[in-house]
Amino acid sequence: MLRYIVRRVLLMVPMLVGISLISFLVINMAPGGPIGIAADLNPKATAEYRERLKAYYGLDQPLHVRYGRWLGRMITLDFGDSFSPDGRQVSEKIKERIPVTLAINLLSMALIFFIAIPIGIYSAVRKDSWFDRISTVAVFTGFAVPTFWLALLLMILFGVKLGWLPISGLVSLEHASLGAAGKIWDRARHLILPVLLAGFGGLAGFSRYMRSNMLEVIRQDYIATAKAKGLPERKVVFRHAMRNALLPVITILGLSVPDLLGGSVIFETIFAIPGMGQLFYQGVMSRDYPLIMGILVIGAFLTLIGNLLADVGYALADPRIRTE
Amino acid sequence: MRRALLLLVGFAVLAGDIGLLAGCAGEKKGGAGKGAAGASGPPAYGDALVDGSIGDVSGFVSAVTSDQPSHAAAGFVFNGLVRYDKNLQLEGELAESWEVSKDGKKITFHLRENVKWHDGAPFSSGDVLFTYRKMIDPRTPTAYAEDFKQVSRVLAPDPYTFIAEYDKPFAPALASWGMHILPKHLLEEYPDISKSPLNKKPVGTGPYRFLEWKTGEKVVFEENPDYFEGRPYISRVVIRVIPDPATMFLELKSGGIDYMGLTPLQFTRQTETPEFKNSFNKYRYLSFGYTYLGFRLSHPFFSDKRVRQAIAHAVNKKEIIDGVLFGLGHEATGPYKPGTWAYNPNVKKFAYDPAKAKAILGEAGWKPGRDGILAKDGRKFAFTVLTNAGNESRAKTAAIIQQNLAAVGIKMEIRTVEWAAFINEFVKKRKFDALILGWTIPQDPDLFDIWNSAKTGPDELNHIGYANAEVDRLLEKGRRTFDMEQRKKAYFRIQEILADEQPIVFLYVPDALQAIHKRFHGIEPAPAGIDYNFIKWYVPKGEQKYTTFR
Numbered sequence: 001m002l003r004y005i006v007r008r009v010l011l012m013v014p015m016l017v018g019i020s021l022i023s024f025l026v027i028n029m030a031p032g033g034p035i036g037i038a039a040d041l042n043p044k045a046t047a048e049y050r051e052r053l054k055a056y057y058g059l060d061q062p063l064h065v066r067y068g069r070w071l072g073r074m075i076t077l078d079f080g081d082s083f084s085p086d087g088r089q090v091s092e093k094i095k096e097r098i099p100v101t102l103a104i105n106l107l108s109m110a111l112i113f114f115i116a117i118p119i120g121i122y123s124a125v126r127k128d129s130w131f132d133r134i135s136t137v138a139v140f141t142g143f144a145v146p147t148f149w150l151a152l153l154l155m156i157l158f159g160v161k162l163g164w165l166p167i168s169g170l171v172s173l174e175h176a177s178l179g180a181a182g183k184i185w186d187r188a189r190h191l192i193l194p195v196l197l198a199g200f201g202g203l204a205g206f207s208r209y210m211r212s213n214m215l216e217v218i219r220q221d222y223i224a225t226a227k228a229k230g231l232p233e234r235k236v237v238f239r240h241a242m243r244n245a246l247l248p249v250i251t252i253l254g255l256s257v258p259d260l261l262g263g264s265v266i267f268e269t270i271f272a273i274p275g276m277g278q279l280f281y282q283g284v285m286s287r288d289y290p291l292i293m294g295i296l297v298i299g300a301f302l303t304l305i306g307n308l309l310a311d312v313g314y315a316l317a318d319p320r321i322r323t324e
Numbered sequence: 325m326r327r328a329l330l331l332l333v334g335f336a337v338l339a340g341d342i343g344l345l346a347g348c349a350g351e352k353k354g355g356a357g358k359g360a361a362g363a364s365g366p367p368a369y370g371d372a373l374v375d376g377s378i379g380d381v382s383g384f385v386s387a388v389t390s391d392q393p394s395h396a397a398a399g400f401v402f403n404g405l406v407r408y409d410k411n412l413q414l415e416g417e418l419a420e421s422w423e424v425s426k427d428g429k430k431i432t433f434h435l436r437e438n439v440k441w442h443d444g445a446p447f448s449s450g451d452v453l454f455t456y457r458k459m460i461d462p463r464t465p466t467a468y469a470e471d472f473k474q475v476s477r478v479l480a481p482d483p484y485t486f487i488a489e490y491d492k493p494f495a496p497a498l499a500s501w502g503m504h505i506l507p508k509h510l511l512e513e514y515p516d517i518s519k520s521p522l523n524k525k526p527v528g529t530g531p532y533r534f535l536e537w538k539t540g541e542k543v544v545f546e547e548n549p550d551y552f553e554g555r556p557y558i559s560r561v562v563i564r565v566i567p568d569p570a571t572m573f574l575e576l577k578s579g580g581i582d583y584m585g586l587t588p589l590q591f592t593r594q595t596e597t598p599e600f601k602n603s604f605n606k607y608r609y610l611s612f613g614y615t616y617l618g619f620r621l622s623h624p625f626f627s628d629k630r631v632r633q634a635i636a637h638a639v640n641k642k643e644i645i646d647g648v649l650f651g652l653g654h655e656a657t658g659p660y661k662p663g664t665w666a667y668n669p670n671v672k673k674f675a676y677d678p679a680k681a682k683a684i685l686g687e688a689g690w691k692p693g694r695d696g697i698l699a700k701d702g703r704k705f706a707f708t709v710l711t712n713a714g715n716e717s718r719a720k721t722a723a724i725i726q727q728n729l730a731a732v733g734i735k736m737e738i739r740t741v742e743w744a745a746f747i748n749e750f751v752k753k754r755k756f757d758a759l760i761l762g763w764t765i766p767q768d769p770d771l772f773d774i775w776n777s778a779k780t781g782p783d784e785l786n787h788i789g790y791a792n793a794e795v796d797r798l799l800e801k802g803r804r805t806f807d808m809e810q811r812k813k814a815y816f817r818i819q820e821i822l823a824d825e826q827p828i829v830f831l832y833v834p835d836a837l838q839a840i841h842k843r844f845h846g847i848e849p850a851p852a853g854i855d856y857n858f859i860k861w862y863v864p865k866g867e868q869k870y871t872t873f874r
Contacts, residue, residue, distance in 0.1 A: 032744025038390035040747050043773030043785055044470045050783065056465050085383040085394065085465075087519045096539060152570055160578045167578055168571050170541060173374065173562060177872045272566040274380075274540025282380075287744070 005312060012304045017071070019300040020293065024067050027284075027292050033059065034083040034287045057083055070293065080290040082283075090294040093279065100170065101263040101275035104194055109256065111199035112206050119203070120210025121245070124218060125237055135207070143204030151197050151270045158193065166190050168272035194271045198264070209252070213245040220244075247318055254310020258302040365864025367846065369547075372560035372870040373861070376572045376581040380540050380565045384526035386504050387459060387466040388518040397563055400545045401442075401528035402504035405433050405452065405486070408767050410850035410857065412664055414498060418447065418505055418529065419486075424806050428493025433501070435484040439552045441507050442527045442534075449480035454508035456488075463516050471500035495803050495811060496770045505529070531556045531859045540565055557846070557862035560870070576604075582841040588650040591837040604839045607847070607854055610663065611836040612765045614656040615718065617709070617725060618828040619758050621789045625707060626758070630688040632826040636674035638681035638732045639725055645832050648720045652837060656830035658819040659763065659771055663851060665808070666769035668816040671823035681732045690733075698733040706735035707757035710750055713740040718760050721831065725760075752782045754789070765833075769815045770803045775822075790827045843867040 032040075035053045039045035054060045058069070073080055079090035119139065123132040159167035166172060170190050171183075178186055217223065218241055226236045263277030276295065283291035379393040386398040405419040416422065419433040439447040458464050459472040474494050479487040490497060506517065507527055514520035526534045531553065532545035543563045549555045564581055566572040573590060575581045577600070586595065586606070595606060617639065619626035626632060645653045660667040690698040690705055698705040709725070711718040722738045729736045736758075741750060750756050763774065773779050776799055777791035795818055802814035836853065846861045847854050863869070 030744070031742075031748045036744060036747065038467045039783070041785060042390070042467055045467045045783070046470055047781070047783060049467060049469060052462055053465055081519075085385075085389040085391075085518055086523055087383075087516075088524075093539075152574070155571065155574050160574055163578065167574050167580055168566055168568075169564065169580075173372070173870065174872050269567045270571055272541075272564070272568070272571060274538070274565070278540060278567065 001312075001315070005308070008308050008311075012301075012308075015304060016297065016300055020071070020074070020297055021067065023296045023300075024070065024293060025063070027287075027289055028063060028066075030287070032287055034289065035059070037286050070290075074297070079294040082291045083288045084286065084291070090290050093291060094276070094294060094298065097263075097274060097276050097279050098261060100273060101268075101277070102260055104191065104198060104273070104275070105260045105263070107191065107195045108198035108202065109260075111195060112202045115199070116203050116207035117210055117246075119207040121214055121237065121242060123207070123211045124214030124245075127215065139204040139207050142200040145201075147197055147201050148266050148270050150200070151193070151267075154193055154197070165192055168270070170273060194267060194273060198267060206252070209248070210245065213248055214241060217241045217245045247314070250313045250317060251310045254306045254308075254313065257306030257309065258299050261302060262299055365845075365866060367557055367860075367862040368865045368868070369555070369557050369862075370559050370865070370871065371843070371863040371868040372562055373558050373583060373844065374562045374564055374581045376566050376575060376584040377563050378565075378567055378569065378572070381537060381543055381563070383518065383523040384534070385506065385517055385520070385523045387455075387464065387468060387506075388523070390467055393563070393565075397543050398504060398526065398528075399530070400532040400561060401526045401530045401534055402506075403529045404502035404504055405435070406498065406502050408499075408502075408852060408856075410848075410852045412767055412851050417502075418452075419501070422498075424498070428495075428804070428806050429491070430487060430489045431498060431501075433486045433488075435486060436552055437484055439529050440550060441509075441529055442548060443507075443510070445507065445509050446483075447505075447507075447529050448483035449486040450483070451505050451508045452486045453478060453480045454511070455503065455506045458506065458511070458517055459503065465516075465518055468500075468503065471497060472503075493804050493806060495806055496768045498806070499768045532561055535560075551859065553859060556859035558844075558858075576839060579603075582844070584839060586837040586839050588648075588652045588834075588837065591652060592650040595839060600839075603842055605842055605844075605847070607838040607840065607849055608652065608835050609849055609851075609853055610654055610661055611834050612661060612767075613762050614659070614765060614833045615721060615760065615762045615831045616656070616828040617758060617760055617831060618788045620754060620756055620787075621791075621827060622754075623707070623757055624703075625705065628688050629825055630684050631690075632829070633674065634681040634684040634688070634732070635729070635734070636826045636829045637677045637684065638734070639728050639829055639831070640676040641831055642676065643728075644721050644724050647724055648717045649832065649834050652835040653832045654835075656833050658822055658830055659765065659774070660769060660815070660819065661765045661833060665812060666815045668819040671819050673823070674826070674829075678728075678732050685732065692733050696733055697735050704735065705733065706737070708737040708739050709758045709760055710739050710741060710746065710756045711760040712743045712746045714743070717834075718762075722760050751787050754782075754787065759787075760831075769811070770799075771818075772799045772803055775799060775818070788827055792821060792825065795821055843869060 034057060035050055039050055039053070051060070058066060061069075070080065077091075079094070081087055082090050082093055116139075119135050123129075123135055126132055155167045158165040166189055170187065172186055172190075175183060175186055223236060223241055226240045227233075231240075261276055263273075263275035263280075265277040265281045267273070268275045268277040269281075280292070280295045282288075283295065377393045377396070379391060381394045381397045382391055383389045383394055384398045384401060386395050386402070389395065389398070403417045405417060406414050406422070407417045409415040416436075418436055418439060420436045422431055422433045424431050433452070435447075435449055435452070441447055456472060456475070456478055459466060459469055474490055474497060475488050476491045477489040479489075481487070488497070488501070506522070510522055510527055511517055511520055514522075517523065524537065528534075529552070531548055531551040533548050535544040535546050537543045542565060545561045547556045547559050564575075566575060566581070569587070572581065572584055573586075573594070576584050591606065591608070595601075595604070617635075619632060621627055641655045645651060645655065654662055657671050657673060658668065662669070685698060685705075689700045691700070693699040693704065709722055711722055719738070719740060726736045726738060751759065774785045775790055775795055776786065777793075777796050779786040780789055798814040798818050802811050802818075805811060838854065840847065840854075843863045844861050845864065846857070848857060850856060
């Protein structure tokens with residue numbers, strides 16, 4: 001097992017290099033560049049200024065030299081400085097965005113699990129019942145409705161008409177003058193709509209997945225055996241069927257690891273949440289190459305780690321896979 | 325407060341409602357407006373104004389930023405030597421007065437005494453000298469160095485006198501001293517000012533002091549009680565970053581923000597409710613920008629002046645203003661803003677007249693073919709107009725022009741392209757027949773970079789390839805004298821020539837549309853817009869909303 005893990009980790013290195021190389025080429029081939037933002041259609045931006053700025057950002061070097069430099073820095077985990085006028089470090093910019101995105105993603109993922117698993121199980125056990133049908137329609141509605149539209153409707157209802165919830169942002173303007181409990185409540189109120197909406201959209205996939213897994217498990221011989229030996233249905237469903245049906249969830253969890261830090265642009269834009277999604281989007285729009293590369297590499301790394309964790313976790317949970 | 329932007333960006337940023345440059349809350353400039361503030365209590369100190377901004381600030385040293393939100397935010401903290409007043413005339417800010425020498429080559433600024441930086445250090449001519457040196461320092465990544473490179477010599481004979489000398493008189497130079505003056509004592513040790521802490525935590529001389537910047541969330545300023553023009557009434561200014569315009573509008577309605585720019589649709593339809601009118605005042609004035617239909621003048625169709633004049637007759641500007649702007653705009657006849665000193669109201673106008681357009685095209689040799697499309701020498705009059713994707717009003721404008729031109733037998737295709745590709749692959753490489761785009765109207769009328777025949781390089785702005793010897797001469801004349809009458813004469817003549825030649829069809833100047841919460845009093849619309857007297861805005865004691873700040 002250990003050898004397997006070590007080999008997988010070592011294999012990740014060339015993969016990461018390959019991913020970063022492709023990303024580097026693609027973003028550099030996209031039309032426009034960081035200088036265009038300030039210089040395009042700016043009469044004061046002379047040719048000499050463009051050259052100077054190119055040199056300032058190191059863009060006067062050929063592509064392979066720039067990639068080499070970037071890789072050299074990357075080995076020491078130095079993401080470089082952002083091209084944005086604030087000139088801050090990429091790592092610092094990413095770091096300040098992580099807590100918000102992580103919190104929202106963890107909360108919405110927890111919400112999805114707590115709602116989708118029971119829905120899936122119940123729908124499978126009572127297949128074709130009214131509950132099954134209604135929940136199917138409901139979760140697919142959530143899947144199909146454009147979130148930005150639903151978000152606006154809920155904002156109008158709870159924010160403008162009823163005035164119960166704040167519309168956007170993370171904290172209210174008086175946040176600093178609130179007590180400790182008030183501060184927590186203030187933050188929680190701001191998170192309700194984004195978390196609910198993020199969860200609503202994700203219910204369909206997961207509950208359907210759970211349902212089909214469960215259906216498959218229920219048909220197995222050992223379930224028939226459990227029923228035949230007279231176990232109560234609760235025990236059959238929760239102890240024998242559910243545990244086995246949950247196995248593939250490990251894979252989903254593993255695949256969700258990169259999602260934890262990858263914020264949604266649409267969501268964060270609508271709710272004015274300064275998270276990773278907005279940061280990445282703005283980075284792309286302003287051709288902030290170091291920032292884009294930094295976020296892409298983190299995403300790639302998390303994806304590879306997530307896959308590895310899923311495989312290892314699966315092997316640990318399911319004796320049939322432990323072949324060694 | 326957004327004055328800073330007016331000075332710095334001038335016509336730097338082309339009006340493009342795109343990505344980071346998007347300026348929804350940005351167009352707070354200029355023109356005569358409607359809506360007056362009724363007094364309901366004496367001016368009082370206190371309360372906060374919460375402003376909505378689509379984009380985040382990217383830094384406070386405006387020399388190194390080029391986005392509207394950053395320049396607007398920096399305007400609260402910093403001052404320049406000069407600024408434009410409410411009637412768009414230059415007046416002193418950190419400079420109490422100035423003189424231009426007879427030959428126009430020397431400007432002497434007399435600085436205000438007793439101005440203090442927010443940290444208490446005194447402001448002096450050394451700071452101006454330092455700022456100038458940083459502007460021309462190759463290590464400063466600034467896009468605004470060019471005006472300062474025209475300076476041949478600077479002198480600071482005493483702490484309150486600053487002299488800038490030029491080899492040739494250069495009229496736009498005066499306005500360039502509106503550049504924010506930076507504190508020498510805080511920046512001296514940083515070779516690259518963009519990497520200095522001041523870019524994140526500014527210390528200026530302006531009416532507001534910097535309090536905090538939460539990236540992607542908000543910027544907060546508090547009043548500077550020692551401000552040299554008097555303590556501002558409003559104690560705090562909060563700029564909230566709300567990237568989505570629909571969300572911003574809901575925040576406005578629910579009380580989350582006090583001030584935002586409206587779209588024509590919001591202005592005419594969605595804010596005409598009694599609830600909205602009870603809580604908000606709306607302001608409307610001409611913005612500093614115009615939209616145009618431009619031609620590549622080397623194109624065989626468009627090199628003929630008669631064809632361009634015919635198109636000007638065929639395009640229904642009123643229909644465009646009504647359809648795209650809900651009537652909230654003004655027909656453009658040239659590159660200046662109606663009502664400003666450089667604007668010439670008496671130029672040749674092209675009334676909407678499809679019959680006349682057809683007749684002129686006929687004279688130019690274009691005859692309708694069997695399919696109704698005009699043709700000449702076996703070539704059909706069909707071309708493609710380009711515009712940038714994501715700008716709804718330009719797309720709608722294109723659709724109306726398409727209809728207008730079809731009526732006279734011209735087939736126009738519309739193609740929208742993502743901004744960066746549009747600029748780099750099409751505009752810079754001159755790969756277009758025609759385009760729909762906008763220019764910002766500068767406060768100083770010098771338009772050398774856009775209309776001079778030498779400015780046709782790939783990165784230069786005479787995209788259409790306009791060349792007229794008289795215009796070239798007048799542009800040079802206009803920027804080489806400080807005599808307003810002479811300048812005015814030169815720019816009036818340029819407008820006559822442009823109106824006759826129609827190298828572009830000037831379409832419209834949109835209105836800037838603002839909504840501000842009713843509790844704010846003291847707002848007096850002027851040609852410069854409404855923000856120019858921000859420090860005089862106030863909320864009467866009984867109406868103050870945010871009282872827990874202190």
